[in-house]
Amino acid sequence: MKRLRELVGVALTGLFARKVRTALLLLGPTIGVAAIIAAVGLTDSAKGDLKRKVAELGTNLIEASAASAFGSQDPVLPEDAVERARTVTTVDSVSAVLELSNIVVTPYEEASEKFETVPVPVLAADVLLPGVLEVPLVSGRWLNDFDEQIGTRGAVIGIGLAREFEYLPGEVRSIVLNGHDYAVVGVLSAVELEPAFDNAVFISFQAADEDFVAADVMPNKLYVRAQDGTEDETAEALKVAVGLGGPTEVQTELKSEALELASQSDRQLQLIVVSMGLLAIIVGGIGIANVMSISVIQRSSEIGIRRALGHTRGTIALQFIFEAIVVGVLGGILGVGLGVLSIGVGVAIAGWVFTLQPVLVPAGIVLAVVISVLAGMYPAVRAARLEPLETLRLG
Amino acid sequence: MTHDHPPGSLGEIAPADAGGGPSPLLELDRVSRIYGTGEAMVTALDAVSLRIMPGDFLSIMGPSGSGKSTMLGLLGCLDLPTTGTIRVGGHEVTAMGDAERSWVRGREIGFVFQQFHLIPHLDARGNVETALLYRGLKVRQRREMALAALDRVGLAHRHDHRPVQLSGGEQQRVALARALVTEPKILLGDEPTGALDSKNAENVMSIFASLQSPERAVVLVTHDPSVGEAASRRVRMRDGAIVADEVVEREMAR
Numbered sequence: 001m002k003r004l005r006e007l008v009g010v011a012l013t014g015l016f017a018r019k020v021r022t023a024l025l026l027l028g029p030t031i032g033v034a035a036i037i038a039a040v041g042l043t044d045s046a047k048g049d050l051k052r053k054v055a056e057l058g059t060n061l062i063e064a065s066a067a068s069a070f071g072s073q074d075p076v077l078p079e080d081a082v083e084r085a086r087t088v089t090t091v092d093s094v095s096a097v098l099e100l101s102n103i104v105v106t107p108y109e110e111a112s113e114k115f116e117t118v119p120v121p122v123l124a125a126d127v128l129l130p131g132v133l134e135v136p137l138v139s140g141r142w143l144n145d146f147d148e149q150i151g152t153r154g155a156v157i158g159i160g161l162a163r164e165f166e167y168l169p170g171e172v173r174s175i176v177l178n179g180h181d182y183a184v185v186g187v188l189s190a191v192e193l194e195p196a197f198d199n200a201v202f203i204s205f206q207a208a209d210e211d212f213v214a215a216d217v218m219p220n221k222l223y224v225r226a227q228d229g230t231e232d233e234t235a236e237a238l239k240v241a242v243g244l245g246g247p248t249e250v251q252t253e254l255k256s257e258a259l260e261l262a263s264q265s266d267r268q269l270q271l272i273v274v275s276m277g278l279l280a281i282i283v284g285g286i287g288i289a290n291v292m293s294i295s296v297i298q299r300s301s302e303i304g305i306r307r308a309l310g311h312t313r314g315t316i317a318l319q320f321i322f323e324a325i326v327v328g329v330l331g332g333i334l335g336v337g338l339g340v341l342s343i344g345v346g347v348a349i350a351g352w353v354f355t356l357q358p359v360l361v362p363a364g365i366v367l368a369v370v371i372s373v374l375a376g377m378y379p380a381v382r383a384a385r386l387e388p389l390e391t392l393r394l395g
Numbered sequence: 396m397t398h399d400h401p402p403g404s405l406g407e408i409a410p411a412d413a414g415g416g417p418s419p420l421l422e423l424d425r426v427s428r429i430y431g432t433g434e435a436m437v438t439a440l441d442a443v444s445l446r447i448m449p450g451d452f453l454s455i456m457g458p459s460g461s462g463k464s465t466m467l468g469l470l471g472c473l474d475l476p477t478t479g480t481i482r483v484g485g486h487e488v489t490a491m492g493d494a495e496r497s498w499v500r501g502r503e504i505g506f507v508f509q510q511f512h513l514i515p516h517l518d519a520r521g522n523v524e525t526a527l528l529y530r531g532l533k534v535r536q537r538r539e540m541a542l543a544a545l546d547r548v549g550l551a552h553r554h555d556h557r558p559v560q561l562s563g564g565e566q567q568r569v570a571l572a573r574a575l576v577t578e579p580k581i582l583l584g585d586e587p588t589g590a591l592d593s594k595n596a597e598n599v600m601s602i603f604a605s606l607q608s609p610e611r612a613v614v615l616v617t618h619d620p621s622v623g624e625a626a627s628r629r630v631r632m633r634d635g636a637i638v639a640d641e642v643v644e645r646e647m648a649r
Contacts, residue, residue: 002531002532002533003529003531006528006529010528013516013517013521014516017515017516017517018516301510301512302514302515304512305506305508305512305513305514305525306525307473307497307500308471308473308500308506308512309500309501309506309525309526309528309573310497310498310500310501310502310526310577311497311501311528311529312493312494312497312498313493313494313497314494315497315529387474388473389468389473389474392473392508392510392512393510
């Protein structure tokens with residue numbers, strides 16, 4: 001322990017006494033580590049907002065929809081699809097919708113000509129939908145049990161549609177669905193995982209049954225929240241639970257999959273910049289070997305006198321190795337600092353979200369130490385092999 | 396010579412043969428040192444035998460090329476002979492590996508060189524402390540021992556000066572402090588006054604003389620007669636061999 005402290009002390013005083021040389025030694029590991037940290041950090045940060053969004057929205061929202069069998073039009077799920085889905089033990093919550101077709105939505109009757117050309121999706125939805133989507137309402141309220149029982153002509157509109165129709169929060173306003181006046185009771189916030197909902201109109205199943213659907217009204221899509229980490233099994237189980245014995249097949253989709261894919265950092269770009277950083281740190285290591293080799297020659301007299309004072313070859317070698325370790329640790333810390341600073345500047349300029357995998361901090365320092373020690377081995381061995389008699393120039 | 400050694404830190408090598416008279420501190424037995432091979436072969440030292448006894452104040456003199464530098468390297472365990480054996484305190488140095496030999500060197504021998512060989516980035520105390528490293532000493536012990544050694548050469552007040560801030564004479568006194576701080580049995584000087592003016596040379600020589608004790612030997616290698624003649628035992632060399640080894644009465648030497 002004392003010996004270790006003595007070696008570190010000798011290394012520190014040796015390095016501190018030759019500041020320019022030490023600065024040159026530090027340059028390599030500092031730039032190398034900074035380059036690697038900055039490369040990984042910047043490529044990660046470029047996708048940082050998407051990564052954060054994925055984390056926020058969760059990856060456990062599953063859409064289970066009726067797939068058309070034998071080319072039948074408008075396939076639907078069984079009437080008890082929600083109950084069937086709930087039998088899957090890893091399911092947290094379920095909501096059902098039915099996408100209605102051939103409905104023209106206009107802000108008021110007279111505008112029908114203009115709005116016929118831009119179809120607005122209309123969905124029958126149950127009372128649970130905002131809860132399952134984990135999306136709040138901007139204003140008003142969601143469809144409730146009363147709407148569902150009575151079939152009131154109340155509608156919730158998506159935030160995009162609200163803007164398009166210039167709907168003011170709290171305004172008493174109706175929209176026209178195929179000539180039926182529906183009161184706007186609420187506006188739903190943006191649904192990041194299902195962007196189509198931003199321009200949609202939601203009404204109750206009962207209202208859909210009364211006004212638009214000739215046959216029995218049945219859902220054609222479920223939104224399911226699975227317990228975290230069980231997404232894939234839950235999706236598989238849902239296909240069976242909901243589709244078993246029914247006329248249609250069920251297909252499932254993880255709503256966050258596309259977003260997750262988009263949030264992946266550009267691996268190839270990252271690989272290229274990290275390779276360049278590695279190259280920089282290797283060149284830096286060669287620099288260390290170079291500067292330290294020259295230093296061994298310059299300090300041959302010091303080495304000779306230390307040998308005369310009883311320091312062994314091993315101790316002399318260790319002295320240089322410890323200088324390399326100190327250079328590696330200092331260079332690593334400086335490199336991490338510089339790298340983080342570069343990411344910060346880059347993020348500030350480009351308007352990204354600061355993202356840095358924490359493991360890179362210790363990894364960067366360890367890499368700098370390893371490279372420095374490898375580079376310091378050759379000069380250390382040379383120093384140990386110096387003959388004291390040759391360096392002391394006896395009279 | 397009452398200096399407090401921390402237990403086990405500055406251990407001394409026990410003499411191998413305890414019986415009958417004082418045993419030599421350092422012994423060369425038919426030692427030869429040959430440099431190079433074939434045509435370029437040079438015999439720097441030719442079957443030289445020498446016993447250095449406790450209490451010796453010995454000078455080794457001779458013209459350049461006589462083999463004194465080679466002799467110094469061997470006496471200081473910095474070099475190994477081509478043939479023959481060297482014993483320090485009865486232990487055969489020529490049979491030791493580097494680590495053991497370094498250990499003997501660090502504990503039994505103190506060096507003073509013509510060129511001082513102080514480490515430039517360390518202050519006087521740091522230079523003296525370098526001799527005490529890797530011995531399991533506490534920082535404070537090391538510091539106190541170094542200051543005590545500097546005090547013995549009259550430089551305690553300049554302990555925080557670097558070599559460039561010291562005169563030649565002062566640098567050599569720091570080197571002396573560094574050599575004596577480990578309480579070595581053998582003090583080896585290589586032209587210790589060669590780079591000094593006469594006043595400083597006198598000062599350094601008087602310190603050397605004061606360091607001689609019944610347990611310790613002081614050995615000075617020099618071509619300077621005034622240095623050589625200060626010693627009470629004078630060894631003369633020529634062409635790699637000892638040609639004279641005479642003991643002079645102390646009174647006469649002074």
